[in-house]
Structure formats: C-alpha cells, structure tokens
Amino acid sequence: MxxxxxxxxxxxxxxxxxxxxxxxxxxxxxxxxxxxxxxxxxxxxxxxxxxxxxxxxxxxxxxxxxxxxxxxxxNGVDFYPIREGSINHNFYNHFERVIKQAKEDIYITGRGLNMDSRDKKIAEDYIKSFKNSLSNNSGLMITRVQYGENASEDWYSEFKELWQKFPKQLHFYVLDDSSNHDILHVATIDHQDSENCVTEIMLPTKKDVEDKEKEIAGSAIFVQKNIDLAISIKNRIKSIIPKCKKIDTIEKWEELINKQTV
Structure with missing residues (x-):
C-alpha cells in the first residue's frame, strides 16, 4: 500500500x-x-x-x-490676353512694374496712347513709370521709337516734359513711315543682363472707342531671362533708328505737338 x-x-x-x-x-x-x-x-x-x-x-x-x-x-513667360471690349489693364500694370525695375536701358517702340477720357489715367501712369525709373537711376538710358506722328497733344507734351528733365537719358524718335513695323510693338529692358532682362512683344488691336477707331494694346507676352531674344529685339529697334526723326530740341517737340492740334 x-x-x-x-x-x-x-x-x-x-x-x-x-x-x-x-x-x-x-x-x-x-x-x-x-x-x-x-x-x-x-x-x-x-x-x-x-x-x-x-x-x-x-x-x-x-x-x-x-x-x-x-x-x-x-523662359519665364507671362501672357496677357486682351478681353473682349476692354482695355488690357493687366498688361499695362505689369509693363509699368517692369519699367520701374529697369537698371541699365530700355528700348521700346509703339504708337502711344490718345489720352482721352478712357485711357488718360493709363497713359499718365505709364509715362510716370519712365519718370520714376529715370529719377531713381541716373545711369538708365531709354530709347523710344514712336510709330507715326499721330498720338495726342497730351501724349507728346508729357514726353516733352520728361525729355526736358532728362535730356541725356531719354532718346525719342519718330518713324514717319511705320507701316512695315507697327504690326508688333516691342520692348527690351536690360538686354545685356542675362538674369534680369525682359522682352515685351505686344500685338495691338483696333477698337471703336467713343465713336473713334483707336489702336489699343492687344495680347502681349513678357519673356524673362532670354538674353538672345532681348539682344535681337534691341538690334531690330536700333536698325530702324536711321529712318527716324530724332526729337531732341524744343522746336521739334513744339512742332510735333502742334501737329496734333491741326
């Protein structure tokens, strides 16, 4: 057990x-x-x-x-298309900013603005942008080729005042026969600066404004940092200067202004 x-x-x-x-x-x-x-x-x-x-x-x-x-x-392209029945305000606003930033030179062509009741403010601000650039930079050189003599008395009067204040920096030319050139309006800013150069190409358009046919800014592009294009546009503008009349005396300015009142 x-x-x-x-x-x-x-x-x-x-x-x-x-x-x-x-x-x-x-x-x-x-x-x-x-x-x-x-x-x-x-x-x-x-x-x-x-x-x-x-x-x-x-x-x-x-x-x-x-x-x-x-x-x-x-290449940094800004496009400003025109809207039906309106002035291309965005184009002018951007262009004014570009002009104010210029450091060395501006080459520009165009017919100018009529400065009537509808676009007078635009024209004044546009010309003011040149004035600001010239005032802030004594080394800046501006070359403008005016396509045709017909713009407006006020337009030429404003540029005359600008020229009187900056006669060595502003070079103003009038191309009488602009039929082969005014299809496009162009400009180049600081064409030798590869980092800051800007080229403007604008296709103008005609519109009936206040019972008058006017040429206004159409669609436009701004190309940044393309130095080859900038130099090419500068050279094209310079190539037509020999065909132009240089407005470099008070008498020539007065003659140009008086033609607009006839």
Whole structure:
C-alpha cells in the first residue's frame, strides 16, 4: 500500500514537473517569439522610413528636373490676353512694374496712347513709370521709337516734359513711315543682363472707342531671362533708328505737338 502511494506521489510530481517545464519552455519560446516579432516590426518600420525618405528624395529630384525643363521651355513667360471690349489693364500694370525695375536701358517702340477720357489715367501712369525709373537711376538710358506722328497733344507734351528733365537719358524718335513695323510693338529692358532682362512683344488691336477707331494694346507676352531674344529685339529697334526723326530740341517737340492740334 505504501509503495502504491509513493508511486502515485512520484507520478504526480513527475506530471507537475513536466507541466511546469512545459509552461516554462512555452513561455521562454513565446518570449523569444515576441522578441523576434518586435525585432521584425522594428526592422520593418526602419525599412519603411528609409523607403519613404528615398521616395521623397526621388520625388523632389523629379520635381526639380521638371521645373528646370519647364523653365527651359517657357523662359519665364507671362501672357496677357486682351478681353473682349476692354482695355488690357493687366498688361499695362505689369509693363509699368517692369519699367520701374529697369537698371541699365530700355528700348521700346509703339504708337502711344490718345489720352482721352478712357485711357488718360493709363497713359499718365505709364509715362510716370519712365519718370520714376529715370529719377531713381541716373545711369538708365531709354530709347523710344514712336510709330507715326499721330498720338495726342497730351501724349507728346508729357514726353516733352520728361525729355526736358532728362535730356541725356531719354532718346525719342519718330518713324514717319511705320507701316512695315507697327504690326508688333516691342520692348527690351536690360538686354545685356542675362538674369534680369525682359522682352515685351505686344500685338495691338483696333477698337471703336467713343465713336473713334483707336489702336489699343492687344495680347502681349513678357519673356524673362532670354538674353538672345532681348539682344535681337534691341538690334531690330536700333536698325530702324536711321529712318527716324530724332526729337531732341524744343522746336521739334513744339512742332510735333502742334501737329496734333491741326
């Protein structure tokens, strides 16, 4: 009987030890598995972060190259289309800002404005932008080729005052026969400065304003940082100067102004 009890106790202890050992081994294995899982998770997180960083870097490089390609294509082009039945105010506002920023020279062509009740303010602000540039920069040179003599008395009077104040900086020419040139109005600002040069190309249009047919600014573009284009436009403007009449005396200014009152 005692032997049976002892055997039972031994068997019971053996079972208990086996159970404890199994639990211990299970927990140990489970702990190891959790550690492995955590290690895998950490490694996965690190790889994910690294992958995101690489993707962001690659995206930034692609975006940069796209911007560079776009810059090469458009060279910083601003387009100002005319709206039906309206004066192109956006064009004039932008042009005035460009003129005020000029540092070295401006070459410009055009017919000018009639300065009637509708566009008088535009013309005044436009001429004022030249005045501000000349006042702030004694080294700035402006060359204007006027297409035809017909503009308005006020237009020429304003430029006459500007010329009297800056006779060495403002060179004003009138091209009598402008039929082959006034299809486009052009200008170039700081043509030798590759970083800051601006070229303006504007297609004028005719509209009936206050029962009169007038030529007003049509659609226009401004091209930045294209020095080849800027130099080309400057050379084209200079090439027609020999055909022009230079307005460089009070008498010539008065003659030009009086023609508008006839």
């Amino acid at each position: 005692e032997i049976d009890v002892i055997n039972i106790l031994v068997a019971f202890v053996s079972i208990m030890l086996t159970g404890f050992l199994s639990i211990y081994l299970y927990r140990k294995q489970n702990k190891k598995s959790n550690e492995q899982i955590n290690e895998i998770n950490e490694r996965a997180k690190k790889q994910l972060v690294e992958a995101n960083e690489r993707a962001e870097k690659q995206l930034a490089e692609v975006s940069k190259k796209a911007d560079e390609r776009l810059d090469k294509v458009n």
